[in-house]
Amino acid sequence: MDALPPGSTLGILGGGQLGRMLSQAASRLGFDVVILDPEENSPAGRVSRGQIVAPYDDPNALDVMGRVCDAVTFEFENVPAASVDRIRAGGARVAPGPLALAVAQDRLDEKTFLNGVRATTVAFHAVSTIEDLHAGLDRLGMPALLKTRREGYDGKGQVWIKSTRDAAEAWDALGGRPCILEARADFVRELSIIAARGPDGSVAIYPLGENRHAGGVLRTTVAPAAVDARTDKAARRIARAVLNGLDYVGVVGIELFDLGEGRLLVNEIAPRVHNTGHWTQDGCACDQFEQHVRAVMGWPLGATLPHSRVEMTNLLGDEVDRWAALSGKADLRIHLYGKSPARPGRKMGHLNRVRPLQH
Incomplete structure (x- = not known):
């Protein structure tokens, strides 16, 4: 191309x-x-x-x-x-192409694809009826997470089931729609990796970030994350497997459960630029947004080596009203989205706190 x-x-x-x-x-x-x-x-x-x-x-x-x-x-x-x-x-x-969209739009298809390219996920069970749900609970155990197969983000469209008594209520809460039941992951922390693939098959991968959530919404990402060589190698292998398996063009975000000792499970993939990649705006010469444009327009991919350590924090709701105080701090870069009104929980902007890169 x-x-x-x-x-x-x-x-x-x-x-x-x-x-x-x-x-x-x-x-x-x-x-x-x-x-x-x-x-x-x-x-x-x-x-x-x-x-x-x-x-x-x-x-x-x-x-x-x-x-x-x-x-x-x-x-x-x-x-x-x-x-x-x-x-x-x-x-x-x-770009990205139709296969990436189809896989990312359905959580069952997504996990099936991931397992097919040897990117391990939690155990899961397809749920189309309340009987399927009970069978899945018997197979996976509890607690287990019931999610709608389509749509839902930032903690929406999902319900934890802690006992069989909760099953019917959870099924009704999600509208009796096709769902996926996921086993609980016993993980140490959540990591994410941002990666890109060009139309010529070239791949560029950013360092891992460590994510912290509150109320199902991402609050902070710290990058580059402190990881050992085995974990870094495993994450990069997963990123390449996903990109190549989808014949992907553009930037993808991949959320990972870190089980320790270099073991990773893929939580989900997003066929687009990703909230956990915002740190690249002030941590790398070529950020995720420019990288995505480069890939889609057929340009060479940019460098992904970090020049700074960054803590990205989302500004939710009226937190954006602190812009005057925040914009005066020398170590902070403020990125505002021009949204209105500032509803509770709405992502209104983010901060990147920049630190020297420790070698």
Whole structure:
């Protein structure tokens, strides 16, 4: 695939903070950006050349994207497959590809794929009926985590089951939809790895980050994480297996359970730039957003070696109101998303606290 020159147009499905930061990175490389999002005046639309305000399955909007954009990507994984096909029909290249979307949109397919490329996960059981759920609990034991197969993020769409008495209530709470039951993982900490693959098959991998959550939402990521050589090697093997197995183009985020002694389980994959990769904006010469644009537009992948140690902290809700005090601190870089209103739990921005890299 030929590299697209500066002045080409990149389309982004999604106008939230990830689309905003992708647009800013693309602009630095000389590309024009068009956003498709149903929300008028979206955060990404306000920093881009233009925005098409329409649903993601609007045929006219998709036809326009296919005609005016040289390449199209997305900031979230629940893009309708038919939308991708329609954009492609208009002549634009779309990355990541349909296999990555299909796998990431269904948790059962995701875990089946991961096990197929020898990326180990927790034990799991497909659930379509309450009888399936009871059979899964008998097989996996309790506590176990029941998740909807599709959609759900930041702790949504999932319920812990601690005893058989909880099963019916959990099933009803998730609407009786197709689900996956996952065994509990006895892990020491959560790690994540951000990696990229170009259309020529080249791979670039960032150092691991260590994540801490509260209420099902990511609060902080510290990177590079303190890991031993076995853990680093295992994570990189997983990243390459996922990227190559999906014939992937772009940046992927992979969340991992660290069991200790170099043993890792994959929690989930995200076929896009990822919250746990925000540290790269102030820790690496080429951050995850520029890396994704490079891959999608066919450019050589950038360097992933860190030059600083970074602690990334999400700003949720009215925490963003501390911007004046935070912006005056010499060791902090503040990244605000231009969202309104500041609802409780809503990601409004993030901070990167920068430290010297310890060798």
